[in-house]
Amino acid sequence: MRSILHCDLNNFFASVEMLKRPELRNVPMAVSGDPNKRHGIILAKNQIAKKYGIYTPETVYSALKKCPKLVLVKPHYEEYVKYSKLVNEIYRKYTDRVEKFGIDESFLDVTESINIFGSPYEIAYKIKEEIKQKYSLTISVGVSFTKSLAKLGSDLKKPDAITVLDYDNYKEKIYDLPVEMLLYVGKNTQTKLNKIGIKTIGDLANSNKYRIVKHLGKLGEQIYNYANGIDNEEVKFYYEKSERKSISKGITFESDINDSVTLEKELLKITSNIAFSLRKMRFKASVISITLKDNMFISSSRQKKIDYTNSFDVLAKNVVELFREHYTLGANIRYICVGASGLRGEDDNEQIDIFNMLENKENIKKDKRKKEVVDAMDKLKEKFGDKIDYASAIEIKNKNTPLDN
Numbered sequence: 270m271r272s273i274l275h276c277d278l279n280n281f282f283a284s285v286e287m288l289k290r291p292e293l294r295n296v297p298m299a300v301s302g303d304p305n306k307r308h309g310i311i312l313a314k315n316q317i318a319k320k321y322g323i324y325t326p327e328t329v330y331s332a333l334k335k336c337p338k339l340v341l342v343k344p345h346y347e348e349y350v351k352y353s354k355l356v357n358e359i360y361r362k363y364t365d366r367v368e369k370f371g372i373d374e375s376f377l378d379v380t381e382s383i384n385i386f387g388s389p390y391e392i393a394y395k396i397k398e399e400i401k402q403k404y405s406l407t408i409s410v411g412v413s414f415t416k417s418l419a420k421l422g423s424d425l426k427k428p429d430a431i432t433v434l435d436y437d438n439y440k441e442k443i444y445d446l447p448v449e450m451l452l453y454v455g456k457n458t459q460t461k462l463n464k465i466g467i468k469t470i471g472d473l474a475n476s477n478k479y480r481i482v483k484h485l486g487k488l489g490e491q492i493y494n495y496a497n498g499i500d501n502e503e504v505k506f507y508y509e510k511s512e513r514k515s516i517s518k519g520i521t522f523e524s525d526i527n528d529s530v531t532l533e534k535e536l537l538k539i540t541s542n543i544a545f546s547l548r549k550m551r552f553k554a555s556v557i558s559i560t561l562k563d564n565m566f567i568s569s570s571r572q573k574k575i576d577y578t579n580s581f582d583v584l585a586k587n588v589v590e591l592f593r594e595h596y597t598l599g600a601n602i603r604y605i606c607v608g609a610s611g612l613r614g615e616d617d618n619e620q621i622d623i624f625n626m627l628e629n630k631e632n633i634k635k636d637k638r639k640k641e642v643v644d645a646m647d648k649l650k651e652k653f654g655d656k657i658d659y660a661s662a663i664e665i666k667n668k669n670t671p672l673d674n
């Protein structure tokens with residue numbers, strides 16, 4: 270059985286602001302998107318503000334109605350990113366399996382660390398105390414044998430607390446809780462479940478799996494399993510930010526090719542390799558380039574700035590565009606190359622993290638489904654190498670199950 274921790278920084282943005290301005294500890298305060306605009310959104314609040322019933326995300330307008338003397342503070346994203354990294358460095362002292370789940374949450378698999386650092390509870394306690402002592406920030410920790418239960422555990426007691434859900438006690442601790450406390454049970458899913466009489470996690474666990482699948486599809490199976498303590502999803506490894514600034518791949522043909530359809534196909538194959546490598550290293554690229562060499566090996570390159578991505582669809586679209594702008598019809602080509610540069614870590618976009626926090630769980634679920642398809646294809650590629658043709662795989666996927674609806 271695995272030992273997994275879910276560590277969640279409490280009132281993270283608000284706590285960081287209070288480090289800089291301790292006087293904010295004694296007043297109701299909240300960090301908000303745009304304090305000057307009444308339709309700005311509350312991103313985080315301190316404990317005092319919480320007592321007024323202020324929640325995240327709600328509008329500044331409605332928060333001020335509840336508490337007119339609420340002190341509003343602008344967010345300082347660089348600071349949050351800085352502390353997030355420092356805290357994750359502490360996690361990484363205990364295991365190399367640290368998976369960031371947003372800017373203020375991480376999963377840790379400490380199964381292999383028990384011999385060195387003590388029981389999962391002891392590890393959670395050490396981590397919690399070290400963060401408090403070093404950075405004056407508190408976390409709540411869920412300790413369990415699956416990711417989804419660890420995540421649920423960290424919600425049960427906060428701030429500055431540890432909740433253990435082990436195999437022998439998890440049922441009595443979670444079965445009476447409302448079903449929407451489960452990971453990926455958003456508003457829509459909750460409504461559907463409530464409609465068929467499922468209100469608590471216990472109701473879901475004891476229901477008929479096929480009935481749930483009938484109403485909710487694949488997600489139904491997933492949450493049914495979560496409620497029953499079944500969740501094999503692994504905690505990913507934390508990858509150091511590499512110094513690597515670009516990757517490129519090219520091929521030399523045995524003879525000249527002057528047919529643009531064939532050349533595009535070959536470019537797409539390489540692009541799928543690039544996308545695969547980026548995802549494997551957990552990078553995103555902001556520049557895409559192509560290089561063409563003719564039979565005299567005279568080379569010419571073109572590049573283009575794009576929004577950070579490691580998605581094949583986006584990279585492919587831009588590669589094809591560059592090629593069509595650049596290639597002179599009928600020219601003899603001996604070598605082609607695709608490059609991706611301006612790289613940064615997949616998790617480094619604090620803005621996206623913040624939006625993820627605000628978006629409801631249904632949206633995370635959607636992203637997750639898209640990610641699942643891509644991950645599945647990556648696994649196939651790992652197994653079968655270049656035999657997997659991303660371009661047609663994605664086309665087929667799009668025809669059968671549109672990813673974006």
Ligand SMILES: [Mg+2]
Pocket residue numbers: 277278279280281373374
């Ligand atoms: Mg948090």
